[in-house]
Amino acid sequence: MTRTGSCLCGNITYEIEGDQLAVAVCHCEHCQRQSGGAFSTNFVAHESQLKVNGEMALYEDRGRTGDAVYVNRKFCGSCGSPIVSELLGSEGVVAIKVGTLDDTSDITPDVQAWCDDKQSWVNLEGINALAQE
Numbered sequence: 001m002t003r004t005g006s007c008l009c010g011n012i013t014y015e016i017e018g019d020q021l022a023v024a025v026c027h028c029e030h031c032q033r034q035s036g037g038a039f040s041t042n043f044v045a046h047e048s049q050l051k052v053n054g055e056m057a058l059y060e061d062r063g064r065t066g067d068a069v070y071v072n073r074k075f076c077g078s079c080g081s082p083i084v085s086e087l088l089g090s091e092g093v094v095a096i097k098v099g100t101l102d103d104t105s106d107i108t109p110d111v112q113a114w115c116d117d118k119q120s121w122v123n124l125e126g127i128n129a130l131a132q133e
């Protein structure tokens with residue numbers, strides 16, 4: 001199946017071909033800051049499954065250590081919606097922000113990550129936690 005999505009203003013649209021590898025909730029501090037929400041919810045897929053229409057702005061996220069870029073965070077430069085993160089530690093894997101999908105009716109998270117950064121009120125019982133080093 002083909003999924004579609006867009007940013008808030010509509011300058012960026014995209015299509016995803018096929019199924020997700022996972023739907024992952026990320027509680028990390030950087031996802032909280034970028035989204036302005038308590039966590040990000042991500043449709044994790046192969047880069048080859050995603051086709052983006054429009055020119056996205058790029059933030060090279062160097063993480064807490066400030067060393068090498070570990071995530072390319074791509075967003076709409078007009079309205080600011082985060083669209084996709086390229087996970088440089090897992091080459092060819094992208095995390096598409098579920099909140100930008102046109103239809104989220106069949107989306108349920110499988111895993112959650114960076115649970116140490118989770119906001120205290122968030123309780124996602126029943127979703128497996130990924131261990132972080």
Ligand SMILES: [Zn+2]
Nearest residue numbers: 007009076079
């Ligand atoms: Zn936009």
Ligand SMILES: [Zn+2]
Nearest residue numbers: 026027028031
């Ligand atoms: Zn994160």
